[in-house]
Amino acid sequence: CSYRLRNALHPLWQSPLSIPGGSRQSPINIQWRDSIYDPFLKPLKICYDPTTCLHIWNNGYSFLVEFDDSTDKSIIVGGPLENQYRLKQFHFHWGAINEWGSEHTVDSKFYPAELHLVHWNAVVYPTFEEAVMEGNGLAVIGVFLKLGAHHEGLQTLVDALPAVKHKDTVIEFDVFDPSCLIPSCPDYWTYAGSLTTPPLTESVTWIIKKKPIEVDENQLEAFRMLLFTSDGEEEKRMVDNFRPLQPLMNRTVRSSFQ
Numbered sequence: 001c002s003y004r005l006r007n008a009l010h011p012l013w014q015s016p017l018s019i020p021g022g023s024r025q026s027p028i029n030i031q032w033r034d035s036i037y038d039p040f041l042k043p044l045k046i047c048y049d050p051t052t053c054l055h056i057w058n059n060g061y062s063f064l065v066e067f068d069d070s071t072d073k074s075i076i077v078g079g080p081l082e083n084q085y086r087l088k089q090f091h092f093h094w095g096a097i098n099e100w101g102s103e104h105t106v107d108s109k110f111y112p113a114e115l116h117l118v119h120w121n122a123v124v125y126p127t128f129e130e131a132v133m134e135g136n137g138l139a140v141i142g143v144f145l146k147l148g149a150h151h152e153g154l155q156t157l158v159d160a161l162p163a164v165k166h167k168d169t170v171i172e173f174d175v176f177d178p179s180c181l182i183p184s185c186p187d188y189w190t191y192a193g194s195l196t197t198p199p200l201t202e203s204v205t206w207i208i209k210k211k212p213i214e215v216d217e218n219q220l221e222a223f224r225m226l227l228f229t230s231d232g233e234e235e236k237r238m239v240d241n242f243r244p245l246q247p248l249m250n251r252t253v254r255s256s257f258q
């Protein structure tokens with residue numbers, strides 16, 4: 001099937017041949033007119049405690065801002081979710097140029113970057129690692145970034161990036177409220193999908209915000225200054241760290257709005 005070739009061609013991610021079934025893979029194209037309004041979808045409730053922020057690190061795929069997930073201090077609840085989910089980390093995917101970079105597309109349109117806020121179901125599972133393996137284990141909020149006005153909240157992150165230029169570097173980052181990166185418009189799409197990097201497990205309830213946030217060119221360029229490579233290795237710029245689109249197969253995308 002063509003998507004197997006697409007994955008096999010993309011060096012960064014394993015082919016689905018290693019994923020049993022592979023019927024709910026991410027990312028996907030969201031065809032606006034095919035999404036189905038679900039009046040029973042609740043508003044998504046986001047409650048983050050900025051003091052749970054721990055550090056920023058470059059893991060060689062993206063840069064992650066990780067949170068203390070030993071309590072229910074930073075959680076989301078409602079929306080399509082049966083339980084509340086704990087914030088574990090957030091990270092981004094972006095392109096070498098502004099024409100592409102997001103993982104999901106809307107009516108086949110790419111955004112220059114996409115933010116993922118990763119949460120896990122600590123009501124049902126004892127650890128993140130276990131939740132990663134279960135169908136209702138994770139909930140990831142996707143937010144598109146578009147080129148536009150300077151984003152004040154993002155700038156505090158951008159200012160810290162030079163300190164994590166190389167793979168496996170980390171700096172302390174002790175107070176940050178990721179709510180400032182989420183559009184106030186409540187509208188979202190939701191569908192059942194997977195992690196977009198290994199282990200690619202089909203454990204994610206995706207919640208994709210309809211409205212993008214605006215960031216400026218300098219802020220996108222700051223992402224592109226990061227490196228996939230460790231200090232001392234031949235430098236490879238961290239760009240195009242997004243997975244190819246995956247087939248929708250037997251899934252519907254629901255919208256919280258008409």
Ligand SMILES: CC(C)NC[C@H](O)COc1ccc(S(N)(=O)=O)cc1
Nearest residue numbers: 116118129132140194195196197198
């Ligand atoms: C040891 C294993 C469980 N670690 C898993 C690793 O943290 C990967 O976690 C993730 C978490 C989120 C995503 S995405 N781009 O779909 O939001 C991808 C991989």
Ligand SMILES: [Zn+2]
Nearest residue numbers: 091093116196
């Ligand atoms: Zn991601």
